Amino acid sequence: MTTTSGSAPRTRLAPAQRREQLLDLGIRLLAHRSLEELSIDLLAEEAGISRGLLYHYFGSKQAFHEAVVRHAADDLIAQTTPPTGGAPMVRLLASVTAYVDYVVANHEGYVSLVKAAAGGNESLRAIYEEARSALNDRVFREDAQGEIIADTPASRLVVRGWSAMCEELVLSWIDDPRGVTREQLLEIIAASLPAVVEVIPAG
């Protein structure tokens, strides 16, 4: 029983497109909300559709959260894709800039994901770890010639450590940016990767 409102006629979307659109809305809502605050009720209200239909699309609140977080992780990976050309450090800085911008723009949701993943929500943790691995693997794939980093067990470990440092740096900086400009933060994050790789002792 569709009601016809006064405005433009509602476009009929294929279920997959409709689901995609709902996930995009979920991500927008997460920018300034934690996962716990992102309920099916809220999404239903914002999307102007029934809770029943949302359960039809997502099954459960947990499955809905997983779908939104997976979508957000895909967005993060896509948005931080470095440009195809240029020197390795230029591409790294572009990627790091996109990462910082993403975390700033999606702060609440990002923090709540880190919290859920670290706190023992196993399926969210799996999605978080997968995204992190994809970002870390990219460092090696983008630098296949080893211009910055040779691919060894020690450098794999160091890149994991570096990415934990990046997360801490950006989240701490958002909490208290006094005395450090965005440009300084970006330079610290980008330049610290070759710096920590440099300290790996010869095997």
Add this chain to the structure above:
Amino acid sequence: MTTTSGSAPRTRLAPAQRREQLLDLGIRLLAHRSLEELSIDLLAEEAGISRGLLYHYFGSKQAFHEAVVRHAADDLIAQTTPPTGGAPMVRLLASVTAYVDYVVANHEGYVSLVKAAAGGNESLRAIYEEARSALNDRVFREDAQGEIIADTPASRLVVRGWSAMCEELVLSWIDDPRGVTREQLLEIIAASLPAVVEVIPAG
């Protein structure tokens, strides 16, 4: 109604000493157990005293966990105190070595603390943050002449990032130590501090 066993007579301890002894036992139990697994029942059994007496000492399970974690944090801070003499890097390496040894020896409890703190247990998070701040502050106190690090907002931020990296490095290395020796890990952790400080751009 004290029962006299065949062995040495039980020493009567002052309440403060007794509490201390129970906390030490709690920490030993945490070495190979998570916080969730550390119950009042288990402690009572291991200490050979009644649950009632434990509730008398600690009040509640949450208060007991807080007392144990605070005690563990004090231990970590004490054990990682650098030697008084020697060059800054030698003292840093000694401190880092003690940190890695502590996390290796108390792995289960440490991981569960990180999890509880990150997952939103506010009082455990406060203890964890306090301990981390004490360790980070020490970097600046130990190096008051700024031989390694000048005390600026950017270097404070970088030391926070470095300590998150250290935690990730040691926990990842414990999960999968293949290809990286303990000595390499220690050198990476110690040498990465001046390396990341070095990349801070001039203000």
